[in-house]
Every structure is written in C-alpha cells, then in structure tokens.
Amino acid sequence: MEYVIIGNGIAGTSAAEAIRRLDRQGAITMIADEDEIPYCRPMISNLLAGDIAAERLAIRPSSFYDDLNIKPVLGRRVQSIDPAAGKVRVGDSDLIVPFDRLLIASGADPRISEVPGSQLPGVFCLRNRSQALDIMAAAEHGRKAVVVGGGLVGLKAAHALQSRGLQVVMLIRSAHPLRLQVDASAGRMILAKLREHGLQVLVEAEVAAFEGSGKVLENIVLADGQKIPADLAVIAKGVAPAAGFAADGPIGLGPGGGIVVNNTLETTVPGIYAAGDVAETMDVARREKRVNAIWPEAVEQGIAAGFNMAGRRVAYRGSLSRNVMRIYGLDIMTAGVVEPPAADDSYEVVAVTDKHRDIYHKLVFRDDRLVGMMLINGIEQGGVLLSLIRREVAIVEKKERLLEPGFQVGKLMPQYFK
Amino acid sequence: MKQVQVHPERCLGCMQCMLACATAHSRTKSLFTAVGESPLPKPRLHVGAGSHDEGFPNRCRHCDPAPCLLACLPGAIFRDPDTGTVLVDPDLCINCASCAMACPFGVLRYHQDWVAPAAKIVAQKCDNCLERQHEGLIPACVEVCKTGALTFEESDEALRRKTREVARSVSMGMEEQPLIPTGVQLLRQAKKQRFEMRCR
Numbered sequence: 001m002e003y004v005i006i007g008n009g010i011a012g013t014s015a016a017e018a019i020r021r022l023d024r025q026g027a028i029t030m031i032a033d034e035d036e037i038p039y040c041r042p043m044i045s046n047l048l049a050g051d052i053a054a055e056r057l058a059i060r061p062s063s064f065y066d067d068l069n070i071k072p073v074l075g076r077r078v079q080s081i082d083p084a085a086g087k088v089r090v091g092d093s094d095l096i097v098p099f100d101r102l103l104i105a106s107g108a109d110p111r112i113s114e115v116p117g118s119q120l121p122g123v124f125c126l127r128n129r130s131q132a133l134d135i136m137a138a139a140e141h142g143r144k145a146v147v148v149g150g151g152l153v154g155l156k157a158a159h160a161l162q163s164r165g166l167q168v169v170m171l172i173r174s175a176h177p178l179r180l181q182v183d184a185s186a187g188r189m190i191l192a193k194l195r196e197h198g199l200q201v202l203v204e205a206e207v208a209a210f211e212g213s214g215k216v217l218e219n220i221v222l223a224d225g226q227k228i229p230a231d232l233a234v235i236a237k238g239v240a241p242a243a244g245f246a247a248d249g250p251i252g253l254g255p256g257g258g259i260v261v262n263n264t265l266e267t268t269v270p271g272i273y274a275a276g277d278v279a280e281t282m283d284v285a286r287r288e289k290r291v292n293a294i295w296p297e298a299v300e301q302g303i304a305a306g307f308n309m310a311g312r313r314v315a316y317r318g319s320l321s322r323n324v325m326r327i328y329g330l331d332i333m334t335a336g337v338v339e340p341p342a343a344d345d346s347y348e349v350v351a352v353t354d355k356h357r358d359i360y361h362k363l364v365f366r367d368d369r370l371v372g373m374m375l376i377n378g379i380e381q382g383g384v385l386l387s388l389i390r391r392e393v394a395i396v397e398k399k400e401r402l403l404e405p406g407f408q409v410g411k412l413m414p415q416y417f418k
Numbered sequence: 419m420k421q422v423q424v425h426p427e428r429c430l431g432c433m434q435c436m437l438a439c440a441t442a443h444s445r446t447k448s449l450f451t452a453v454g455e456s457p458l459p460k461p462r463l464h465v466g467a468g469s470h471d472e473g474f475p476n477r478c479r480h481c482d483p484a485p486c487l488l489a490c491l492p493g494a495i496f497r498d499p500d501t502g503t504v505l506v507d508p509d510l511c512i513n514c515a516s517c518a519m520a521c522p523f524g525v526l527r528y529h530q531d532w533v534a535p536a537a538k539i540v541a542q543k544c545d546n547c548l549e550r551q552h553e554g555l556i557p558a559c560v561e562v563c564k565t566g567a568l569t570f571e572e573s574d575e576a577l578r579r580k581t582r583e584v585a586r587s588v589s590m591g592m593e594e595q596p597l598i599p600t601g602v603q604l605l606r607q608a609k610k611q612r613f614e615m616r617c618r
C-alpha cells in the first residue's frame with residue numbers, strides 16, 4: 001500500500017501515526033512545504049512573545065520521520081493531483097508520486113490583503129515558524145507595530161508584540177474584537193480590557209494602503225485618510241483552506257472553500273481523504289458543513305483519517321468550533337453557536353453576569369440540546385458543557401442550573417453517562 | 419493494578435480529601451506548615467454538590483484515550499507508562515487551558531505550584547499520588563476518607579465488592595448489612611431533603 005500525505009502539520013502527523021499503528025509495511029510519503037520536524041503551530045505566538053525558545057516548538061523527536069519509516073519530501077509544494085491516475089505532482093518539476101491512498105492535510109493559508117503596499121517589506125502574516133522569526137527580526141529595530149484584524153491570531157500577535165516592548169495599534173473592521181467568537185456585550189468587555197492593557201484599538205477601521213518610501217513600511221493609511229505610523233505590520237484577517245491544487249479537479253469543495261469529507265474523512269473521490277484546516281466537515285452544533293480550523297479538530301480528524309486509510313473503519317462524529325484563550329487578563333472559552341439567528345424561535349439563550357468577578361456566561365440551546373456556549377472568565381467547567389454539546393444529549397434539568405455557581409459534572413443527571 | 423475508585427453514593431461532602439490532597443502536594447507535607455507555604459498548596463480533587471446537593475468528589479479519571487492529552491498544545495500532558503497515570507509536565511505547560519476545554523469532567527485548575535518554575539501558572543490535576551505510592555503509601559485522599567467514598571483497589575475487585583454488598587443487602591438470613599452505612603445514608607438523605615424543600 002502506498003500512502004501519500006500532503007502536509008506535515010498536526011493533521012498529517014496524526015494521520016501518519018495512526019496509519020503506522022495499523023500498517024507497519026505500507027510506504028508512507030509526506031510531502032510538505034515546511035522543512036520542519038512537526039511543530040506546534042499555535043505556539044508560534046508564544047515564540048513571538050519571547051515566552052519560549054524556537055527549539056521548544058517541536059512536538060515530535062527529530063527522528064520522527066525515521067522512527068515511523070516515513071519518506072519525507074520537504075520544502076516542496078504539491079502542484080496538482082491526478083485522481084484518476086492516482087498521482088501527485090510536486091512543484092513544477094518532474095517529481096510524480098503515485099498513491100493508493102492520499103491524505104490532503106495542507107492546512108490553511110492566511111487571507112492576504114489586497115490593498116496597495118501590502119507587499120512591502122515589514123508587512124507580515126503570522127502562520128508559520130519562519131514568519132514568526134521574521135517578525136521577531138523586524139521587531140528588533142522597530143518601535144511601532146500595527147496589527148490588522150481582531151481575531152484570535154490578531155490578539156495573540158498584538159499581545160506578543162507588546163511583550164516585546166513595541167507600541168501596538170490594532171485595527172479592526174467590526175465594532176469589537178473576536179467578532180466570530182463572542183457577542184457584542186462580551187466584545188465590549190474584551191475591548192475595554194485590551195485598552196486597559198495599553199493596546200490601542202481602532203474599531204470600524206478600514207485599511208486603504210500600506211505606505212512606505214523606498215523599501216520600508218512607514219504608514220498604514222485608513223479609508224478615512226488617517227495615517228498610522230508603523231515600523232511593521234501583521235495582517236491577521238483569518239485563514240482560508242489551502243486547497244488551490246484541488247480547485248479544478250473532481251475533488252469536491254464546499255461553500256467554505258474547504259475540501260468536503262464524509263464521516264470517514266473521505267472526499268468525494270474514493271481513496272482520497274482530507275483532514276484539518278483544509279477539510280470541510282459536518283459541524284455538530286450548526287448541522288451544516290463547515291471548516292473548523294482548530295488544533296483539536298486537526299488532531300482528531302487526522303487520527304480518524306489515518307485509521308480509515310489503513311482499513312479500520314472509524315466513524316468521525318463531526319466537528320465543533322471551539323476556542324479557548326487566556327490573554328490580557330481574560331479567560332475566554334467559546335464553542336458552537338454563540339449568536340443564534342434572531343428569527344428562529346427554536347433557540348433559547350440563558351446567560352448570567354457577575355460584575356464583581358468580571359464573569360459573563362451564556363449558553364445557547366436549540367430545543368432541548370445545548371448547541372453553544374460563551375464563557376468569559378470562570379472557564380473551569382467549560383469542558384463539561386462542551387461535552388454536552390458534542391454528545392448532543394437532551395438536557396433534562398432546568399437550563400439555568402448549568403450556569404449556577406458550583407455547577408460541576410456531579411450536578412448532571414446520571415442518564416448523561418449511559 | 420490498584421486505582422483510586424470513587425463511590426459518590428457514599429460521599430458526605432466533608433472535604434477532608436481536599437485538605438489531605440493539598441497537604442500531600444505541599445512542599446512540607448504537613449498541614450500545620452503547608453498553610454504557611456507560598457504558593458499556597460491547592461487540592462487536585464474537588465468536592466462539589468451532586469444533583470441533589472449531596473457530596474460529589476470529582477477527580478481526574480486518567481482516561482484512555484485522554485482528551486486532555488490529545489488536545490495539549492505543547493505536548494506537556496503525557497501518560498506514565500507504568501501506572502497509566504495522566505501527568506502534566508510543568509516545565510512544558512503554557513497555561514493555554516486547551517486541556518480544560520477538552521476535559522469532560524472539569525477537573526483541571528491553573529495555579530502556581532512549588533514543583534513548577536517560580537511564579538509560573540500551570541495546569542494542575544490529580545497525579546494519583548505517585549510520589550506517595552513510591553514510598554509505599556496509598557493516595558492521600560483515600561487514606562483520609564472516612565466513609566469509603568474513595569477507595570484504593572483493583573477495579574474488578576471494587577466491582578466484585580459492590581456486587582457482594584448489593585447481594586448481601588437484599589439477602590435474607592444474612593446479618594443485616596445496609597448497602598451504605600446508616601449514618602452516611604441519613605446525612606445524605608438530609609441534604610437531599612433540604613435541596614428538595616428549597617426547590618419547592
């Protein structure tokens with residue numbers, strides 16, 4: 001059996017390990033752009049902050065490829081896939097790799113900025129280790145930084161640059177940060193906290209251009225004409241599935257631009273699988289196909305894809321959007337549907353606030369199922385709530401009880417554990 | 419292998435286990451001096467109220483596969499191969515709370531600890547008192563539990579013992595043996611009734 005895996009991120013890595021648990025003989029080739037030992041992508045922001053050394057990013061031993069008897073083809077990009085012939089073309093070269101089973105685990109690419117000047121040196125993205133190192137080098141000489149985007153990566157980038165001693169301005173299009181994760185009241189709480197910690201945040205700000213004389217970035221120009229001086233800028237406008245090489249073949253893409261998979265992680269083409277940030281899966285809370293580009297999903301999908309590729313049928317239960325972040329003195333944990341559609345009365349919202357402890361907790365139910373949560377501070381029991389969402393159990397007690405102080409797993413009725 | 423077994427139906431919520439746990443994980447290992455330590459030692463298991471306000475001891479189940487271990491970003495959570503215990507390496511932990519999001523039992527907490535790098539906040543959870551076990555002692559929470567809500571035994575032995583207890587409690591001719599000691603039953607009943615009165 002010839003297995004080929006595109007990408008050495010956590011989805012590809014987890015899949016390779018799962019395959020090897022079942023199949024010691026088959027040949028595994030991993031083709032990946034980044035010439036690295038598998039490393040922890042989320043921790044590049046800790047690297048940028050100066051909290052950890054670059055060596056600490058690796059999450060597998062340097063003998064990883066040897067240990068698992070994997071043929072690594074690193075520093076090369078897959079250009080195209082020929083599903084009918086069962087072949088992958090690497091680069092624009094002659095290297096053609098045949099496969100019996102293919103896993104696409106190419107992750108996601110940062111959304112780039114189309115505005116003039118976004119190619120200037122000093123304008124960065126934060127997606128991989130080498131970009132983090134480039135930003136660190138630029139920050140050595142810089143004093144002022146701008147972060148474009150108020151999502152999770154934007155916040156982490158801003159926090160990291162502040163830790164490096166830079167003055168940071170964050171530009172966000174919406175009225176508050178984390179627009180995709182939290183509602184407006186939580187957004188206002190978070191905004192106030194960021195400002196308290198010395199981050200300058202401009203809301204409803206649209207970037208019109210990156211401006212520089214010669215080869216260095218000097219200003220970010222906003223649509224209203226305002227100019228913000230900056231030595232470096234990080235663009236964090238979210239990510240899109242890295243599925244370009246599959247765009248005009250028979251492999252089906254979904255509305256989110258990801259590669260659509262079924263509950264065995266197989267794409268619309270038999271023998272070809274996808275997992276991680278590139279895959280579009282059934283979201284258990286929303287009940288629709290969605291790209292949930294998060295680490296724990298990439299792990300689970302990678303393992304499930306690997307088992308299925310090696311012949312053990314395992315059913316993947318579907319994905320759930322979820323995030324946790326402890327930053328700027330706030331603990332934020334969110335999952336599933338946080339803002340239900342207003343017109344739909346099958347949804348019910350239960351919320352509590354505690355001004356003294358800076359707590360705002362909100363649960364979203366669809367009929368008798370919990371389908372979403374948003375916890376601002378007091379996140380210890382978030383995993384219990386999240387497991388109720390993931391397991392799609394019918395909630396039998398009064399919904400408010402799940403948010404009472406002292407709630408923990410022992411409060412739940414025993415029927416949840418059958 | 420012997421494991422800590424939890425029998426919530428016997429818990430009275432006295433929280434002695436929490437105190438014993440915090441002491442066992444202190445630098446000085448004595449309650450008298452532990453209370454003066456900085457950082458203040460904290461328990462790894464948590465007694466909360468159950469569905470009817472009875473006691474409920476909640477500790478790490480050392481699941482296999484462990485959701486926290488799979489979700490851990492820096493690879494700080496690992497399994498001790500000899501005992502199956504799921505442990506956190508405080509040097510590697512980055513305090514991201516990914517484990518709290520993954521744990522369906524809500525047992526993770528984040529605070530300083532004397533074995534962690536100074537002033538660093540790290541994920542904390544039950545470690546099965548491996549250090550005590552090395553010295554031939556049983557886990558501190560079990561040692562101190564007076565009602566048998568926490569026991570240290572093989573899991574099939576625990577199951578057999580429970581079966582025996584149930585059988586005995588319904589068998590005629592045997593010496594009368596209530597399933598749960600009468601005192602424990604009474605106290606739990608009282609808590610439950612109080613709860614129900616409040617709900618009315």
Ligand SMILES: Cc1cc2nc3c(=O)[nH]c(=O)nc-3n(C[C@H](O)[C@H](O)[C@H](O)COP(=O)(O)OP(=O)(O)OC[C@H]3O[C@@H](n4cnc5c(N)ncnc54)[C@H](O)[C@@H]3O)c2cc1C
Pocket residue numbers: 006007008009010011012031032033034041042043044045076077078079105106107108126127128153156242245275276277278293294295296298323324
């Ligand atoms: C700064 C930052 C912080 C984050 N924090 C969190 C967090 O706290 N929690 C969380 O859950 N998630 C977080 N994430 C997201 C998380 O990192 C991703 O969900 C996860 O890494 C996805 O893994 P993957 O294997 O699917 O893809 P990736 O890690 O993107 O790996 C894909 C690999 O494939 C390579 N590749 C792409 N195209 C090709 C090609 N054509 N040929 C060959 N190779 C190719 C890429 O170069 C890459 O190395 C964070 C991300 C960033 C950038």
